[in-house]
Amino acid sequence: MTYEELARTLRKHGQEHVLRFWGELGEEEKHSLAAQAEAVDWEQLGLWEHPEDLSGKGKIEPIEGISLSEIARDREIFRKVGEEAIKEGKVAAVLLAGGQGTRLGSDAPKGAYNIGLTHPLYIFECLIKNLLEVTSHAGAFVPLFIMTSDKNDAETKDFLEEHGFFGYPREFVRFFTQDMAPAVDFEGKLFLEEKGRLALSPNGNGGWYSSLARTGIMKEFPAVEWINVFAVDNVLQRIADPAFVGATILSGKKSGAKVVSKAEPHEKVGVLCLENGLPAVVEYYELSEDMAMARDKEGRLLYRHGVILNYLFEAKKLEEIAGKRIPVHVVKKKVPHLNEAGELVRPEEVNGYKFETLILDMIKLMGSCLPYEVVREHEFAPVKNKTGVDSVDSARELLKQNGVEL
Ligand code: UTP
Secondary structure, X not given: OOHHHHHHHHHHOOOHHHHOOHHHOOHHHHHHHHHHHHOOOHHHHHHHOOOOOOOOOOOEEOOOOEOHHHHHHHHHHHHHHHHHHHHOOOEEEEEEOOOOOOOOOOOOOHHHOEOOOOOOOEHHHHHHHHHHHHHHHHOOOOOEEEEEOOOOHHHHHHHHXXXXXXXXXXXXXXXXXXXXXXXXXXXXXXXXXXXXXXXEEEOOHHHHHHHHHHHOHHHHOOOOOEEEEEEOOEOOOOOOOHHHHHHHHHHOOOEEEEEEEOOOOOOOOOEEEEEOOEEEEEOHXXXXXXXXXXXXXXXXXXXXXXXXXXXXXXXXXXXXXXXOOOOOEEEEEOOOEEOOOOOEEOOOOOOEEEEEOOHHHHHHHHOXXXXXXXXXXXXXXXXXXXXXXXXXXXXXXXXXXXOOOO
């Protein structure tokens, strides 16, 4: 693309400021900026002004799940089926570690965060320890695929290599990177992070499968039939939980979701429901007051299945839905960027929009889903914020309650 063509394209979209520092760039920087501008999905970018209507458009109804007491009753049966699947190499795990953890306010990969007090205990270490418990019991390893982004890929790999993957065998670990998307300010103008670079951010956790599928990693593990996808930031996360795997397989559903019962009707958590007969996650603000308060015959909240970002997907169904589009969410975030003078600004407050797809939107495409209830205090300790709710402090407290020495 010539300079004129580039300038014309950017002008057409009201983005000519991207070339503000063009005169100061070397040849290589010019090429890479032009390539970045060429790759911009202008249609997606336009969503800042006219976002898709993502509020539940369909008929929302409660979804039947499997409760703690039902699980307790049948645990042995579920566990056996799940463990057998693990032994046969049918279960893989995907660790979502491409996020930037802006709320935590650290540039390092979240998994490298040391949550220990008297000795180092890294978040990755907590997760791998939990996985090792399962694999040593099953006598077989679960292939572990780690999704990073361009922003933290090298650092994540170095960190895990340096720590010997916390005892997990290297030959069962693969890395893949997710795609990036540009960010815009509140007027829809593209941000620059350097004079010759657009500010690109990871495009949300909904792109994990397309990114994984592109790498060919799945071909290295042809026996895999189920993929357990989970967030990096829940330090009590149970990975490849045999009972969860077994229950989902036996249910005949194409996916499963670990859920916790909502602590109170208005808890700010996405809830697994049915939307027009298909499983879907409805955000807390999309539930009407009546729905939030509604209770079943046993007095439990009707819409109680809060999702904790631990899903099981059938691999064959994932292949089938691979080309289908999932909605793009326009999210307000803090975006570091260059100001007009070319100085780097690190905003204290949200200053722009990022464009993200979310894994929870894949549940509907899967067609069926088993909500599998777990005990919140045993399995859910997210590290999202510096202090307060879902913070390092609250996660430490929960780790201690579960007998982990800090
Ligand atoms: P969050 O939605 O909490 O986002 O991620 P985040 O980027 O980690 O944190 P904030 O919102 O900026 O503070 C939930 C999970 O999805 C992963 C995260 O790493 C975490 O495991 N994720 C998120 C990705 O892998 N890629 C993304 O683009 C976003």
